[in-house]
Amino acid sequence: MAEPLTDARSTGGQRVRRLGARIGWPLTRRIGGAVFVLWAVATLTFFAVRLIPGDPAQAILGGPGSQTSPEALAAVRAEYGLDQPVIVQYLAQLGRLATGDLGRSYALNMDVGPLVLSQLGGTLLLAVLALTVAWILALGLATWSTGRGRVARRIGSGLEIVAAALPHFWLATTLIVVASVWWGILPPISTADARGLVLPVLTLAIPLAGFLGQVMRESLTTALESPFVLSARARGEGERGVLWRHALRHAALPAIGLSGWAFGSLISGAVVVETVFARPGLGRTLLNAVTVRDVPVVIGVVMVVALAYILMTILSDLASRLADPRPTTSTAGGAQ
């Protein structure tokens, strides 16, 4: 499909400028909002982790199972500032965070920054791939089951509902048993090559595809009944053209808006999936850190996840705006 733009320079330029104006101001507001959210997330996490029973100094010295001396505990408390009043610790923590310093892990003998960075890639890759695959699955099912009559529609929406109801860990195990143990075609754990990604990505993508598909199907039905689809048919457009050139784009809009939320749920899913498939990543780091009360790592991971979530939301807003350049913009939904 060729861009039918007649005068790319002027109209294109104008469009870019108009788009810029539409996005520019919200973007600055977004950045302000993001800083606020990060601050609040850090604060909430700081105090929440503090509520968990257990002594951080003990966590630093190898956990509650180790046999530490009072002197060692005191030394650690002083070193990490744990003997300071909570508010001082909190401010110190904020100060460090403001300069980008995520602090030092209690349990892992390393700085949180490098740790989180090293784990971030795997999780992001997993989440982005899962999101992509979920989109492909949802779109595929929607296109397959539309315009094929009631039975196909029923099957399609039935599959979506079932998919959305699958618990991650159960799905993961079932996939392992079927694909790895019975068929022996895919490794059950993460491997260096891409094959190891298939099952984890599917595990995350299938339930998500169910959600996206449900949302998409509703708007797809609306779009297919709209006058512009009738117009397109009247021009001689076939089912496929109607679907791909017109209806799907409308159907995708609400689902695009949901992508920010979807990303958040993928991170939750990653906690389980990374454990089952023995993949390195933020989810596993988080789970481990929480169980050993490794406060700096918990805060660090949560901050990074929050930041990624915010970026994802901005991206999905941006994608919404690009997909739907109409001026009435709906904010990205955080709906379930």
Add this chain to the structure above:
Amino acid sequence: MPRPALVRSVPLLSTRRPLGVALAAGVTVLGLALTGCTSAAPQASSTPTAGGTLTYASGDAEPTCLDPHVGGNYPQALVSTQYLESLVSLDSDGTVIPWLADSWTVSDDGLTWEFTLRDGVTFSDGTPLDAAAVQANIAHLQDPATGSSTGYLALAKVTGTEAVSDSVVRLTLAQPDSALLESLSQPWLGIESPTALERSQDDNCAAPVGTGPFVVDSWVKQNAITLVRNDDYTSPPADAEHDGPAYLEKIVWRFIPDSASRYAALQAGEVDVIDNAQPDTIAQAGQSDSIVHLDAPRPGASNRIELNSGKAPFNDAAVREAFIRSANVDDAVASLFQGSAERSYSALSSVEPLGTSRPELFDYDPAAAATLLDDAGWSEKDADGYRTKDGVRLTVVFPVSTNQSIPAEQSLFEQIQATAKATGFDVQLTKLDLSSWYTALGSNAYDAVSAPYTKVGPDVLRILFHSDGITPAPSGYFANHAQVNDPELDALLTQAGQTGDADERATLYADAQERILEGFYILPLYDQQNHFLLGTAVQGARALPTVSTPTFYDAWLNR
């Protein structure tokens, strides 16, 4: 196909266990279950070939530091066995044999030990192994900044070191310690390069330097540790199968916490060895041509439920006995462990020669239990069928660590819960993560608990049952979970720990065990399970007879 020891089948257990001090029982040592079966290789006839990469999948938690001096838990021991070596080792009969130390002597008063080091051994960074290196290691272990727990306690009686010559190092003790050699044999006291120890703790944790057959090459957190062959290796223990460098070129050491995934990975051939194998997979492996089972129960204490005698209701020996009599353990072990674990009636692991077994004390006898409870005043029953006394329900709070108890063991507790309910006990199981579990113990909020303890030799009894162990460390940690406070028992255990005479020691430990078992402080279940499953390609792998960690020095791949 000479199958390796399925001699004793066993339970398994999972993650980190705190290790206590090793005590030394001079000469006496424990035979491992691997007796006569050091190799898991199915084809004895083949000639070892060099090269290849072995992938090991561990179900234990990933260590936070690869230097077992720091802290000191079982996962560290597992991996450090591949690159660190100790001064002495044990052979499969439990005899202490030379390793980095060629020979040793002890003074008559038992307070001075001299070790002569093996010649021509260098660490993989080129630093020579000499007396100063051993001194540096002991100093490192005893330095509070290191944060050593297991190794620190093992060396508790060592007060000084001295380099007699380049190759002779002398240790001075405050009291006689007949467990010293056994302590030194443990991986947590592996000898590291003094040059490497000079580095920051972070660096040393990331890649400790030893004399072992493999070298830490890289460690990608939460993914894998890569170990490569040490081509200049010269110091195998006396019971090794061959000399010179290892056969394997590389070991990839992975962490797969999910047991189903781990087994699936082995089935799919993605990994070659897994640990913490679950009972049902062991049973399956028994019928499989492609998977071999290696059973290596850990030394020290048996797996048991400790009954908190420090408070009601278990401060009454009759109630403790009633609980033990009301629990149907035999059937549970049979069904849950599917033949991979054998019931224990002892406080000590079956690999401990000095263990005393008293099956008749642990018979399942609900009728006797009911009588005991009636007599003890728990004669009323409430609406739910639980016994009460003075309006208080007969409640047993039982925190379960999901890290330390494998699913089959958790199910076992559920079955005990069910059978004890028939007698009128309200057993309240709570699954807790490790930190919460320790917190529950530290705050004395338990009536029953199962905590594993790995340690070479019967000295473990002193740690677990001496009244000194009731007082918690500042961290809240204590080992005497049964809260046994018996001066006579204390005396027996102290004496046994210091005597140089083997017979006397045996008698003392036997007496001590009688008191413990007859006091119904514990309900023994089975040995600490330590099962490995190996792909048939892996040949020549064995567990070291010290704390049953696998060594891949002799291993090779027959692919």
Add this chain to the structure above:
Amino acid sequence: MSELEITAAASARPGDQDDQQDGRPGSPSSGPRARPSVVEIAAGLLALFLLVAAIAPRLLAPGDPLAIDPLSAFGAPSWSHWFGTDESGRDIYTRVIDGARDSLVIGVSATLIGLGLGAVLGTVAGTLGTAVDFTVNRFLEVLFAFPGLLLALLFILVFGPGAGSAIVAVGLSTAPGYARIIRAQLLRVRSSAFVEAATVQGLGRGRILARHILPNTLAPLLVLGTLGVGQAIVWAAALSYLGLGAQPPAAEWGAMLAAGRTYITSAWWMSFFPGLFIVLTAVCATALGRAIERRMRHA
């Protein structure tokens, strides 16, 4: 009066049917009153079954869900044990039936907490002025930026594991989603023509809120709740997998599923049936929610 009567008569003429878009009876607005579909009937029957299981489990499964029988452990599905037995020889069918109560209680109460909290937050944000709206919105954004599972994890670590904690934790982590939906709905209703019409009639703010805005805002809650129950059960199951859910020996589906997963290669039925019921419940809830939604939309 005769003129008015005449007008009345005129208005009743058959031509006055202008809302029927050019007489296309197949249009979707006409059908939905129709009798329930097969799927809806199936979902209804399943819901009934689950309800009976939750209220009177012994009616469907007379056995004791906690009765162990180690010697018949790991039994495959058979005539005497329809769903097989678990690692302690307990009958899985009995346990699944018995678990309906726990699972439904968890699902329903978690959803109620989430919805209740969401309704309060959403309503407060939508009615108490821009400052409150701004504050609540920022708060919701913060909650959204938290991975839901982490919120649940933290909560459980602070308050200890167990079904109660799991309920509150799942409720908490679903609340922001509900709050946003409710707030959006409230804003939509608030700016709707009928609210304006009520203003024109001279109705006071409070009355409009009570009589028009809140009822119309909260009407979709039933649908949301029905859809949410299934998801809450799935969530609670995830917590059970991480060992933070219901405590033994409770026959909660998530816990059973998590326990059975260990034996997936040797005893698939241990995880299959609890999993099947989780999925069935979620599907059933979704189908019912959809059905209610359709009927409400066209009512």
Add this chain to the structure above:
Amino acid sequence: MSAADATRLAAPAGGPPPVPALAVRNLSVGFGSQTVVRGVSLELAPGECLAIVGESGSGKSVTARSLLGLAGAGAQVSADELSLTGESVLGLSESAWRRRRGRDVGLVLQDALASLDPLRPIAREIGDSLRLHTRLDGAERDRRVLEVLAAVGLPDPELYAGRRSGELSGGQRQRALIAAALALDPPLLIADEPTTALDVTVQAQVLDLLEEIRDRGTAILLISHDLAVVSRIADRIAVMHDGRIVETGTPNEVLGHPSHPETRRMLAAVPVDKPRGSRLAPVIATQPPPATEQIDDAERLFVAERTRAATGMTPATGSDLALEGIGLNKTFRGPHGTVQHAVADVSFSLPRGRTLGIVGESGSGKTTTARLALALTAADSGEVRLLGEPWSALPEKQRRARRRLVGAVYQDVLASFDPRLSVREILRHAVAVAAPDVRDGTNRRAGEARVGALLNDVGLSPTLLDRRPTDLSGGQRQRVGIARALASRPQILICDEPVSALDVSVQAQVLDLLDELQRELALSLLFISHDLGVIQHVSDQVAVMHAGRIVETGSAEQVFAAPTHPYTQALLAAVPRLL
């Protein structure tokens, strides 16, 4: 212009009878058991414009869509003949249909905003037919798109080609939609209500365009509900009713000498040029008056109350103006800090018992004026006074008590009802707001009676009381809306486009009803509409709004007979009239 176009332009008018662009014999369309088109026959020659006129539900749109093979899922279409440009299309396969659509026949729908994909630039929409039916490459298609856009009279096609329908004005949009249908220059163009949503001046332009297209040789099938609109360009008119064509003929024949009663009824309902106060809908007393005792009671009560209201109507203050706007200004802030003057310096006065009509095109500020009059929006400056007393200046709390004096009737009446409520509840609430005794529940029976009376007032049967508005027809809904507005016995009714969404015969009934009520209840009406005919018919005074200002005001006779402002003149010139 393409080559094909050029030939067609040059085609001689005479010669042998040309192949008809469209020939239909005995077309029937049914959905399930219901037949909506019964035996329709049509023929259309090239360069001819045939208009099918009918009200909603008459089957005209289904007929049109059947000609494209798009009658819809489940439609059973049968005909003795159905041919496009001489070729039969009966029983064509879907793919064969697809090849013809857009090439042999183009479709223009109502409401271009929805009929053009709002997410795609119009150039793409227009280019789609080219892409589907030709082998032109991208650049050639772009060129052709610009040609077509120019041909439909879109100024500066290059600028607009990249815009989406939402970024165009109504007229531009409709032109683009026509351009999309014309991209391949099909011999037949079917236009389904192409001007319905448009302002009158734009409507005139679009009609001009269609005329031009017809004159170029394209056959046009025009579907409309509006006789006046089609009379302007149609060569022949077919009146459709209840699935049948009841009358066909030239505009002169059909409009001048209608033979079928349905045609006559439709003609009578057109308000244009009908004097104020004359009836639009025929008076047919087919239904006896509701005669239950209860209604009689209600009636008596109502009459008594009305008498009371009439006596109490004597103004407490001396003003004889019901509603007065003085120097109203209202601006809105645009998306990027731009300021839009929705209403600028607007003053109006509505004498008691009279009707002030405000007429203007979309965007002229008339709805904002209505909101200002209702005090739903606060003016930036200026004031609205009610019965000579402050109204807009009051705080809402004080105003609330006086709100019952002002009723409102809305265009989208369905949206103005709480969806949860039945007709009975809607009216009962409305009665309760105005009457405290009913609200307290102390006089529930009186409330019920009043509801019955109101329903009777607006000519609705009490059997509708327990229905929900969604189950009513548009006319019935609007009657309920009026009943609600009357519940508080207002002295003023503000009607914002109350009949725009209605068919012309229903519109006639509603207008008659309002007229009736005004006289009965001595109401003052502020009547806002874009429809000059309606305004002319209902108003005593008229104000013409344009771009936020009132450009002309005066008595209806004066404004319509001798408009002074050029805009009013243009507006009036554009009004489609019957012949």
